[in-house]
Amino acid sequence: MKTIERDIFNANILIVDDQEANISLLEQLLAETGYTSVTSTKNPEKVFEMHRTHRYDLILLDLQMPIMDGFEVMNALKANHDDAYLPVLVLTAQPNHKLRALQAGAKDFVSKPFDLVEVKTRIHNMLEVRLLYKRLENYNKVLEQTVLERTAELRESEARYRSLTELASDWYWEQDENMNFTKISGPVSDMLGIHIGALTGDANIEESNGDESSNTQLTGWDEAERRKLQAIIAARQPFLDFVFHRNETDGLQRRFQVSGEPMFDGHCRFVGYRGIGVELIGAIHSKNEAN
Known part of the structure; x- marks a missing residue:
């Protein structure tokens, strides 16, 4: 027997009818057909509490009952928000109740007096749909959990990557598609004396003047090196261990090394750069000072 067929005949079924004769007929029919888990009331x-406890795969529900009719039962069942699928097959002798029952949430109906072949066919078909729906629901839950776990793994991996890059470098940086810095870790401004964007964008140095700040022309940096780096970035190319120089006012020359790679989103659209930088240890006298 195929797995889906075995699951169908092992499905949890509830019969709800105020007439003992109808319950006996349905129980006998289901047992002879091969269904193994049938309950009645x-x-x-x-019904609401029984379904909340047992999570029935199918409820055979009579519509005409005293105290509480089938429509009221379905309204109560729909209050259970944990079950998006209402597994109700209504039993009715009133043709005008069929459409109303479907509108109330029933998935199918069986007319009274019962046609036994029709009853068996509708029960089997509805259980098949119900169990496939449950499988899809479970698959979606597993998929959602897998996505959450994978996302957590990626975040952990990114955190480890950041930690390693910070240990292996003086600073870590990220820029957006307009080359504006979105993330910086490390003493970039203190080490370089500028916003690092000046190396690839506007050549400005920020100087503090009391509570005000002003931008002045960048000095001391090798313009040829900066233009070369600008060309690499404009071409959206990665760069590794790119060395650039800066001459201090006291005549010392400082050397820095930066590596970066372009970033692209899932649609292959450029979204910026990220990379690391270090200062090469040992300041030397500039060529002009040496001469």
Whole structure:
């Protein structure tokens, strides 16, 4: 027997009818067909709690009952927000109740007096749909959990990557598609004396003047090196261990090394750069000072 067929005949079924004769007929039919888990009740007021406890795969529900009719039972069942699928097959002798029952949430109906072949066919078909729906629901839950776990793994991996890059470098940086810095870790401004964007964008140095700040022309940096780096970035190319120089006012020359790579989103659209930088240890006298 195929797995889906075995699951169908092992499905959890509840019969709700105030007439003992109808319950006996349906129980006998289901047992002879091969269904192994069938429960019944003549009290419609118990259905909500029974379903919440047992999570039935199918409820065979009579519409015409005293105290609480089938429509009221379906309204109560729909209050259970944990079950998006209402597994109800209504039993009715009133043709005008069929459309109303479907509008109330029932998935199918069986007319009274029962046509036994029709009853068996509708029960089997509805259980097949129900169990496939449950499988899809479970698959979506597993998929959602897998995505959450994978996202957590990626975040952990990114954190480790950041930690390693910070240990292996003086600073870590990220820029957006307009070359504006979105993330910086490390003493970039203190080490370089500028916003690092000046190396690739506007050549400005920020100087503090009391509580005000002003931008002045960048001095001391090798313009040829900066233009070369600008060309690499404009071409969206990665760069590794790019060395550039800066001459201090005291005549010392400082050397820095930077590596970066372009970043692209899932649609292959450029979204910026990220990379690391270090200062090469040992300041030397500039060529002009040496001469």
